[in-house]
Amino acid sequence: MPAQGGAVSQGLNGGCATCNTGGGSTEATPTPGRTGLVSAAPIAGPPKTWSTGLKKILAIRLDFPDLIDIRTSDAGQKMMDGVLRQKYHDSSYGKTDLQSTVTPVVYRLPHDAGYYATSNSIWTLIQNDATPLAAANYDLAAYDRIAFSFPSLKDVPGSTVRAMSHAQYGGKYMWLNGGGFGFYTVAHELGHTYGLRHANRWKVPDGNPVNSKGRSEEYADNFDIMGDTGDPTLRDFNPWFKSLLGWMDGHVQTVTVNGTYRVNRFDNTPAATGILALKIRKNNALDYWISYRLQLRGKSCYKGRSLYRLGTRRHHGNQ
Structure with missing residues (x-):
């Protein structure tokens, strides 16, 4: 299935992916769930100690x-303490957890807003x-992540601020x-500190998700927290x-060989069960990832053919 694709179908509690390395069409029926095909550069992630385990967060107001x-x-x-902690715990299948402190005191910076x-x-x-x-x-050394939260500087006269927030890619700090x-x-932003870049969408002109003439749209993966649209509480990390x-x-x-493979929903439960994704080498630069997830409700979550077709996506960025 690497360069040309293969047929993919899905069931109620899991998906059966038929991978044909010799070619064929790539389609997915949208109900009752959604199967995804991701084109991803095979890069290394952060050290596991950085992205797993308990992370203590200090949010400085x-x-x-x-x-x-x-x-x-x-x-x-x-x-x-609520929805954020639950999302990271469930998305990681219990591999990471959050312990957050938001300062009750608002610390006043020494300069007017325009200075910054x-x-x-x-x-x-x-x-x-x-x-x-x-x-x-x-x-401060006792915290794994530190967030600085402050009133918006975007509309201050002469402001150079273009992003609503910012974070260090794979670093300790984020600015709200x-x-x-x-x-x-x-x-x-917390996802950036864990070591993730933006979740993009590979937009193609003809509905063929592996068309090399497609282009990467930054933030446009509507199903990912590192994207930018849809209901954020329903989205997950790919x-x-x-x-x-x-x-x-x-x-x-x-x-690596032709066959039929079962893929379980990767967003079904805090506990990972069975195979949750298939990885298929396209070439030395890219892999395909096939996954199956709960269908999201609401038209804002879908754009064009991305509901019915397996879309390829590439990822980068840090805001």
Whole structure:
């Protein structure tokens, strides 16, 4: 199935993928679930110690002398202890967990908002000024991830800020520009710190998901937390990403010969069961990943033929 594709069908509780390395069409029936085909560069993931186990998160709330945040920490703490923790625990099949602290105190940065917003080093400036303020009350070295949350600088006159939020790819820090703790924003930026880039969509002109004339649309994987649309609480990380993070060890089967293979739903339960994805080498640069997931409801989750066809996707980015 590498370069030309193979027929894929699916059942109620799992999918049977018939892989034909000699060619054929690639289609998927949209009900009752969805089978996905991902084209992915075979790269290495972060060290397993970085993406598995308990991660302690400190969210430092900040504001500016001329841009004050009057919100409380209650909503942010509730979201991080609730839906965010549950999503990461379930998506990783229990391989990672979160313990979050949202500072009840809002630390005031020493400069007006414009000082930071008009700088090309905004993220570094905020980190450098916020760190000693929070260090007076917290041992920052004891936390695996640190988030800086502050009122939006996007509309400050002369602002250089183009992204609502930002994170270090495979690093410790993330910046929540806007001061809120929306699930999608925090889950997405946290994914970057785990070592994930953006989930893209391979858009093709003719419905053939392996057409080499397609193009990569950044953020456009509507079914992934590292994408940008749809209901974020229903989305999951795709199996390739989960494999990179060490969350699917023992549940990915590499296909090298023709045959029929059973693939279980990868978003069905917090406990991984059986084979959750098939990996097929296309060439030295790309692999195909085949997976099966619960069908999402709501038209906003689907675009064009992506509901009915197996789409190839490539991934990069860090905002």
